[in-house]
Amino acid sequence: MTESGNPGQPVAVSEYDASHIQVFEGLEAVRRRPGMYIGSTGERGLHHMVYEVVSYAVDEHLSGHADAIDVTIAADGGIRLRDNGRGLPVEAAEPTGKSAVERELTDLSFGTRPCTGYGVSGGLSLGLSVVNALSSRLTVEIHRDGHRWTQEYAKGIPVTPLTRNEETREHGTEIAFLPDADIFETTRFSYETLSQRLHELAFLNGGLAISLTDERPVRPVRHHHADGLLAYVAHLNPYPPSLVHSPAIGFGSENEDRTLSVQVAMQWNTWSPGEFRSFANNTRTHEGGAHEEGFRTALTSVVNEYARRRGQMSADDQDLTAEAVQEGMTAVVSVKLAHPVFEGSTRTRLSNPEANTYVQEVVRRHLTDWLDHHPNQATAIIRHIVHASTGHGKW
Template identity: 55%
Template sequence: MSETSYDASCIQVLEGRAAVRKRPGMYVGSTGERGLHRMVYEVVGHALAEALAGHGDTIDVTITADGGVRVVDNGRGIPVEVEEPSGKPGIEAVLTELRACTIHSIGICVVNALSSRLEVEVRRDGFRWTQEYERAVPLAPPARHEETTETGTTITFWPDADIFETTEFSFAILSLRFRELASLNKGLALSLTDERDTTHTVRHSYEQGAQDFVSHLNSRNGEPIHPTVIAFVAEDEDITISVEIALQWDTSDSESIHSFANSIRTDEGGTHEVGFWTALPEAFNAYARQEQLLPEADDDLTRDAIGRGLTAVISVKLDDPCFEGATRTRLGSTATRTYVQKAVHEHLTAWLNRNPTEAAAIIRNATHTHTRTRTRTRTRTSDSDAP
């Protein structure tokens, strides 16, 4: 998804910081470890939005020796000119007001509101700019420094111990999430460095995208029923939506579905999952009837039968996602359901016809009668599930 411009006119003020500090759980999910790490994800999401818009391809995250987190990107840099109607410099407006912007989420302001201290550095318009905050209050106007040809934003924040139950970041949790993000965004290089105790760095970059994600997830499950990870990407420029899907079946009884909208985990599903699950039985039943892999007298394969042993990644990217709830765990964009359903049906049908041996193996698995009671579980993406 590309943007033609990104300047102060993109910014619309919604609320101040008081509501965030009063009810932090509404914005980051909790004041425990989950909410603490959500702070990092929000800042990384700000940088990732630049990459999705075609501006920047590198994000470097560091857990600093004194317990803060620094996120560096090579995007365009936050606008520095005065924006209307607040009359504030763009940096200050973005960091002190909840807002709806054409590119970025509200998260960067939320992070500032829930931090005891935050420092921002912007490389834009030929200069380096800096500003510091304490609990979202600017200590001084943005300061202009030396000239530079570089562009991008660096945000360093220290979570407020008066808000959070813990301020200790987990390298393992962050690394797993960043591997997940890298696999969902081909061409993105995302690194994590820990400067506490001894310095340690990991770097993530994946060329096969969601296909790599499914391969990793299935490496810990049963034996694959078919060797090829089914993967495809579809895009509609008219409605500015793209979908990337990867799926593979194995011999386990569990169903593992991982869905995302603009790389945000949609743990409660939404319209993209509805479209996926509408198309999957349709495509398999049509193929099974066509190839006479189901007796005429038998009923169609059910959704549960087809889901047995399935690991799937469903990733959609759209310009104006509609999420249900402030924590954005369920996608409500109505057009997404129709588009995903159409894309899955077309691409899966084509794959089944090209790969009859593997297709038959999947259908046999769905029709197989287990002698033991099947316990169907729905595995949502958690920190331990990332690639």
């Protein structure tokens, strides 16, 4: 097991080839019922197309092979995305004889992609093949194996073979696509929507630089946060005079077989009722689930135990409620699992019971340790919570 205050450094794994692609079925069903695959044919589904491509680049970062992603809203309204990872595999695969990249772009599949140090990948849907199927035009350019490779598609169908071009020492993948106007209600991407999500991903993946450029008006932005979730909490807590304590609390851990990891950052303030954001495999879990339940359970227990141990609560006092403990608390919890299970078609509630158990274990151990090593800040936090509980009449 590896633990640190600034977790999330993955183990680099170099193997990534045609054998990693598992075929499910063809793409006709995607064009017939796109909402089943990307949620809707409105703005939400349109932007999900970008997130699906970005998730592949994030996986390269998680595997230790990429540290930069460049996203561009092109002048023609399409999207162009480039990463500096290994590049999608180009070798032919049996028994079809198709190149691995063509299979990735035309077969409805869950490509396990690069195996990360956690045994997880960021994408939660069906990948590049869905984006290809729903685009009137898609081109892929790969720098791998000493050459530049290119191929073009139209509505999911290859219109050129995979072509080996000039030699190069570069590495990475560039995908450009234009959403099909016959499928989507709108094909105009929102700069603000994309920027918000990419900024979020930069927080969740410390050390990964993500840039966004809009060629419609020229307005580039670059997100890069070495401190990860600590920087995220600082972003959500923009008023230093209102902070109950500083620094913020941050910790993380991963299990022994690296199939489950958790990162946590939190800080109390006096200016807001509090804000809690949770993520599973880089996707916002708006409806919460097992990881949120584990966090809230452990948080309430640790705060009550510490307050009694330090004499800020007597044996006769009632326990501080979960509501009081979370008053004014800004927190971000991010878990990554090898086999996430989500409830509902929106996939916004995590169901894995092991996430509840592991998050509880990590929070109990690390939060208790932080409070013990920061007695002045801990005293201020407990005083704030007791005051909040008295004001709400719940203690």
